[in-house]
Every structure is written in C-alpha cells, then in structure tokens.
Amino acid sequence: MNAIESRVDSTSVSFCNVTFTYTHPGQNDSILVWLALPEAWNGRFQGVGGGGWVTGYPTEMVPAILRGYAAVSTDGGHDGFSQPADQWAQVSPGNVDLYVLQNFASVALNDMTVFGKQLTESYYGKPIKNSYWSGCSTGGRQGLMMAQRYPNAYDGILATAPGNYWAELLPSFFWPQWIMKQIGYFPPQCELDAITAAAINACDELDGIKDNIIGLTGACNFDPSTVVGQPYACGEVKGIISDKAALIANSTWTGSVSLEGKLQWPGIAPGAPLSGRANTTCDAYGHNCTGVPFSVSTEWLRLFVEKDPAFDPYNYSHAEWDRAVHASVQQYDSIIGTSDPDLTDFKSAGGKMITWHGMADQLIPFNQTVRYYNQVLGLDAEASDFYRFFAAPGVDHCSGGIGAQPTDPLAALIAWVENGEIPQTLAANRTVNGSNWEHDLCLYPLASIYKGGDPAVASSYQCE
Ligand SMILES: *[C@@H]1O[C@H](CO)[C@@H](O)[C@H](O)[C@H]1NC(C)=O
Ligand SMILES: *[C@@H]1O[C@H](CO)[C@@H](O)[C@H](O)[C@H]1NC(C)=O
Ligand SMILES: *[C@@H]1O[C@H](CO)[C@@H](O)[C@H](O)[C@H]1NC(C)=O
Ligand SMILES: *[C@@H]1O[C@H](CO)[C@@H](O)[C@H](O)[C@H]1NC(C)=O
Ligand SMILES: *[C@@H]1O[C@H](CO)[C@@H](O)[C@H](O)[C@H]1NC(C)=O
Ligand SMILES: *[C@@H]1O[C@H](CO)[C@@H](O)[C@H](O)[C@H]1NC(C)=O
Ligand SMILES: *[C@@H]1O[C@H](CO)[C@@H](O)[C@H](O)[C@H]1NC(C)=O
Numbered sequence: 300m301n302a303i304e305s306r307v308d309s310t311s312v313s314f315c316n317v318t319f320t321y322t323h324p325g326q327n328d329s330i331l332v333w334l335a336l337p338e339a340w341n342g343r344f345q346g347v348g349g350g351g352w353v354t355g356y357p358t359e360m361v362p363a364i365l366r367g368y369a370a371v372s373t374d375g376g377h378d379g380f381s382q383p384a385d386q387w388a389q390v391s392p393g394n395v396d397l398y399v400l401q402n403f404a405s406v407a408l409n410d411m412t413v414f415g416k417q418l419t420e421s422y423y424g425k426p427i428k429n430s431y432w433s434g435c436s437t438g439g440r441q442g443l444m445m446a447q448r449y450p451n452a453y454d455g456i457l458a459t460a461p462g463n464y465w466a467e468l469l470p471s472f473f474w475p476q477w478i479m480k481q482i483g484y485f486p487p488q489c490e491l492d493a494i495t496a497a498a499i500n501a502c503d504e505l506d507g508i509k510d511n512i513i514g515l516t517g518a519c520n521f522d523p524s525t526v527v528g529q530p531y532a533c534g535e536v537k538g539i540i541s542d543k544a545a546l547i548a549n550s551t552w553t554g555s556v557s558l559e560g561k562l563q564w565p566g567i568a569p570g571a572p573l574s575g576r577a578n579t580t581c582d583a584y585g586h587n588c589t590g591v592p593f594s595v596s597t598e599w600l601r602l603f604v605e606k607d608p609a610f611d612p613y614n615y616s617h618a619e620w621d622r623a624v625h626a627s628v629q630q631y632d633s634i635i636g637t638s639d640p641d642l643t644d645f646k647s648a649g650g651k652m653i654t655w656h657g658m659a660d661q662l663i664p665f666n667q668t669v670r671y672y673n674q675v676l677g678l679d680a681e682a683s684d685f686y687r688f689f690a691a692p693g694v695d696h697c698s699g700g701i702g703a704q705p706t707d708p709l710a711a712l713i714a715w716v717e718n719g720e721i722p723q724t725l726a727a728n729r730t731v732n733g734s735n736w737e738h739d740l741c742l743y744p745l746a747s748i749y750k751g752g753d754p755a756v757a758s759s760y761q762c763e
C-alpha cells in the first residue's frame with residue numbers, strides 16, 4: 300500500500316487529501332481509494348457511493364467534506380467514469396473479469412471502509428463517533444450491500460433509489476427498446492411525452508390535489524389505448540398518437556414479460572418520463588427515429604451476459620431474451636444482486652437505514668424498492684424499527700422531477716442513530732409557481748393525501 304499525502308484547500312474547507320492504491324495479491328487488481336480528512340472534523344465518518352458503473356468518485360465526496368465528515372470513496376479497481384465497460388469488463392475475449400465485478404459489487408466497498416476508518420482514527424488520534432453510508436442508484440445498491448454483507452461497517456445507511464436486484468434490473472432497462480424493435484416502431488419522444496401527460500392528467504387527483512404529480516402510482520389504471528388518435532405536437536414534431544406508441548408506454552410501465560406471459564421485472568410508474576428507458580433520437584421532424592438504449596444495460600447484456608462485445612441485444616428473439624434474463628440472474632445474482640432481504644445481522648449490530656425513492660424515477664422502478672422492502676418486512680415484521688422506506692411522489696431518479704425532494708435525509712438518519720429520533724416522515728420541499736412548498740414524505744405503505752387548506756404547508760396533507 301502506497302500512501303501519498305497532500306494538503307489541499309478546496310474553496311471553503313481545508314482537508315488532508317489521502318489517496319492510495321492497493322491490491323489483493325494474486326487477483327492482479329489495483330484499487331484506488333480517496334480519503335478526505337477535514338481540519339474541522341465533525342467526528343463522523345462517511346462512505347460515499349457511486350452511480351452507474353462508477354464505484355465512487357472524489358467530486359461526490361465534496362458535500363460530506365464541506366460538512367466536516369472524514370469521507371472515503373474508491374474507484375473499485377476500474378475506471379467506470381471515463382471508460383466504457385468494454386475497456387475493463389473482460390480479462391480476455393469471452394472471459395469476464397469477475398474480480399473487477401466483485402470489487403465493484405462489494406469487496407472494495409468494505410476495504411475502503413476498513414482502511415478509511417483506521418487512517419481516520421490514527422490521523423485524528425480519536426475514535427470515530429459514528430459512521431454513515433450515503434449513496435443513490437449504484438450508491439444506493441452499495442448501501443444495501445453494506446447492510447446485507449458487512450453489517451458492522453456503518454451505523455447508519457442512506458440507500459437512495461437503490462439499483463439492487465442488479466441481475467434482473469440491468470436487462471429490464473432494455474425491455475422497451477426490445478419491444479420497439481419487435482413492433483418495428485421507434486416513436487419520437489414527443490409522442491411518448493404526450494402519453495405521459497395524459498397519464499398524469501388522468502391520475503393526478505387520486506391524491507386529492509391537482510399538481511401534475513401522480514401521488515398514488517399503484518392506483519393509476521390509466522389505459523394508454525384511450526389516447527390513441529389524439530394529436531401531439533412539439534414544434535416541428537407532430538402527429539397522431541399511435542397504437543404502437545401506446546403499447547410501448549404500457550410495456551415500459553408493466554415491465555418485461557416472458558414468452559409465456561409471466562412478469563419478469565416491474566417497469567417504471569406512469570408519470571415518470573419514458574425517455575430513460577424508451578429513448579429515441581430522430582430527425583428534426585420526429586421521423587426516422589432510432590433507439591437510444593441506456594448504455595449500462597447494453598454493456599451488461601453484451602459483455603457480462605453474452606460475453607461478446609459485438610452482440611446486439613436488439614437481436615434477441617423472445618426465447619433468447621428469456622434465456623438471457625435467466626442467465627443474468629443465474630450467473631450474477633450472488634455476486635452483485637444485492638437482493639438478500641435478511642437484515643438480521645445489521646439489526647443486531649444496531650444499524651439504522653433509510654431508503655427514499657422517487658415515484659417518477661425513469662430508470663429504477665419505484666416498485667422494485669416496494670418489492671425489496673416488502674421482502675424485508677416479510678422476514679421481519681418489525682423491520683421498520685431499523686429500516687424505513689419513504690416514497691417521494693413526482694421525483695425522478697435520485698433528484699429532478701417536479702416533486703418534493705427530501706431536504707436533508709442524512710440529518711434525519713443521524714438523528715435516528717445518535718438521538719434515537721425515529722423518522723415518522725421525511726421533510727421535503729419543492730418550488731411550485733415560484734414559491735416554496737413543504738411536504739412530509741410518507742413512510743411506505745402510507746401515501747400523502749391532500750386534506751384541504753394551504754397546499755404549500757405540510758400540515759395540509761396526511762399520510763394514510
Ligand atoms: C495484470 O493486469 C495488467 C494491467 O491490467 C495486465 O497488463 C497484465 O497482463 C495482467 N497480468 C496477468 C497475469 O493477468
Ligand atoms: C485528492 O487528490 C487526488 C489526486 O490529486 C484528486 O484526484 C482528488 O480529486 C482529490 N480529492 C478530493 C476530494 O478533492
Ligand atoms: C401554477 O400556476 C398556474 C397558472 O396560474 C395554475 O394553473 C396552476 O394550477 C398552478 N400550479 C399549482 C400546482 O397550483
Ligand atoms: C407496483 O406493484 C403493484 C403490485 O405489487 C401493482 O399493483 C402496481 O400497479 C405496480 N405499479 C406501481 C406503479 O405501483
Ligand atoms: C398492458 O400490458 C399488460 C401486460 O402485457 C396487458 O395485460 C395489458 O392488457 C396491457 N394494457 C394495454 C392497455 O395495452
Ligand atoms: C436520449 O437520447 C438523446 C440522443 O442521444 C440524448 O441526448 C438524451 O440525453 C437521452 N435522454 C435520456 C433521458 O437518456
Ligand atoms: C434515416 O437515417 C439514416 C441513418 O441516419 C439515413 O441514412 C437515412 O437517409 C435517413 N432516412 C431519411 C428518410 O431521412
């Protein structure tokens with residue numbers, strides 16, 4: 300292990316920037332760790348997660364450093380930030396680099412935590428008060444992995460919009476693209492946006508307030524075939540909503556289905572932008588469109604499932620698709636699935652965990668967090684004593700969308716871990732017509748219902 304120590308000043312805080320690389324002898328890996336030790340230390344340690352193929356990245360550490368955490372992150376032994384997966388996924392043609400995958404999935408996360416804690420305590424000459432994980436998407440999956448596999452590593456875990464069930468999730472991103480190829484129609488986004496707008500219009504008021512947000516996605520039974528034939532227009536792009544576009548929207552919401560008609564993996568909720576999964580690019584008039592798949596998904600299918608960089612996932616027959624979905628789970632779930640609902644050890648260690656997930660997440664289905672949380676509750680009916688899941692209506696993947704975003708979920712986690720304050724709701728806010736609206740995100744399975752009065756204040760809503 301080589302440690303290069305340097306003192307740098309960021310714009311507003313001074314911290315000791317430690318970077319080092321290490322290897323697992325015999326595995327031919329080289330893993331980089333970033334550790335930031337602020338001068339004004341708050342006594343806490345924070346593991347910072349990544350996104351997509353990125354195990355972790357220094358810029359993601361900045362919020363933690365600014366708030367006085369000793370913060371750690373790692374590249375996991377591959378460059379998921381600037382290199383396509385083709386550069387690091389295989390050790391040789393046809394051979395997946397399973398050590399890279401394992402480091403990305405779990406091992407490097409625990410390593411950085413062990414090293415990071417040791418160096419932090421020796422640098423300050425004091426024990427760490429409490430340790431926290433924070434991450435969204437891949438970072439959320441990593442948080443769940445820490446709870447499942449390294450239950451003593453963190454006292455508190457913030458696992459936002461987690462990309463767990465990786466082996467099922469990664470193929471499922473591609474499903475709408477595959478459907479478009481099957482039916483021979485790649486719609487302009489304007490046509491799909493019109494269907495989303497119609498779904499929002501139909502289901503908006505189920506939660507008692509017309510605010511362009513579907514608060515009760517599970518109760519939204521909008522049938523896209525009802526808007527077939529209606530006009531859509533976005534500048535030069537105009538036309539009539541087609542039955543094929545309705546089918547694409549329905550498939551994106553329903554999720555992937557096997558040849559026998561069995562649901563393989565849930566889709567995204569109606570109201571979420573369809574452009575994450577059913578993206579296309581067209582000419583200026585919305586003609587001659589081609590599919591734009593989420594690259595992490597096609598890389599997964601090409602390099603990990605098929606082990607053939609030249610493979611084209613649009614080429615799957617339905618039977619081959621089913622085989623690929625099965626192969627993905629069969630070969631990789633135990634490495635990176637992060638699907639284990641048994642959190643007994645995390646609970647025994649005294650850990651606390653919060654997940655919040657945007658209901659308008661265009662990439663990772665809100666419903667898969669519902670599934671995971673229900674599985675956890677299925678094993679331990681009292682799991683909400685240590686693990687709480689909050690739904691964020693109208694929020695997209697990790698952030699964005701017009702819904703209220705949690706203002707400081709990490710602070711809620713700290714209050715739970717350090718002061719025993721159990722979060723009943725998560726404070727959130729949004730800008731509506733230029734003014735600030737405050738909301739309380741509800742603990743799943745409760746949903747926020749407008750009860751009348753000033754819609755900008757949280758007390759006008761109830762979780763029920
Ligand atoms: C180890 O990794 C390096 C760089 O990735 C590569 O050039 C080398 O061939 C690898 N060695 C073995 C024994 O696989
Ligand atoms: C610490 O230094 C490394 C090497 O110069 C740099 O890549 C990294 O961004 C720095 N860390 C932070 C948190 O700024
Ligand atoms: C925002 O303002 C517009 C125009 O006055 C109004 O139609 C709309 O209902 C307002 N939005 C909400 C959520 O109140
Ligand atoms: C989620 O799953 C439930 C059943 O588990 C289903 O009723 C619902 O339609 C799904 N979709 C959404 C967006 O909640
Ligand atoms: C949507 O897809 C589901 C599953 O394939 C199907 O059962 C349902 O009939 C479809 N709905 C519409 C409106 O196409
Ligand atoms: C959709 O594809 C276009 C064209 O490649 C791209 O610019 C855009 O960022 C994509 N949108 C999403 C949500 O991925
Ligand atoms: C459609 O796009 C292809 C590839 O970009 C191009 O070769 C072709 O000329 C386009 N066709 C029309 C009708 O614009």
Ligand SMILES: *[C@@H]1O[C@H](CO)[C@@H](O)[C@H](O)[C@H]1NC(C)=O
Nearest residue numbers: 608609610611612613614615
């Ligand atoms: C996809 O299928 C077509 C037609 O069967 C074939 O010509 C083409 O080579 C395939 N492409 C790839 C990348 O497998």
Ligand SMILES: *[C@@H]1O[C@H](CO)[C@@H](O)[C@H](O)[C@H]1NC(C)=O
Nearest residue numbers: 706727728729730734735736
């Ligand atoms: C939410 O409130 C915080 C202050 O509590 C403010 O900084 C932020 O801009 C608000 N966000 C929105 C979207 O209004």
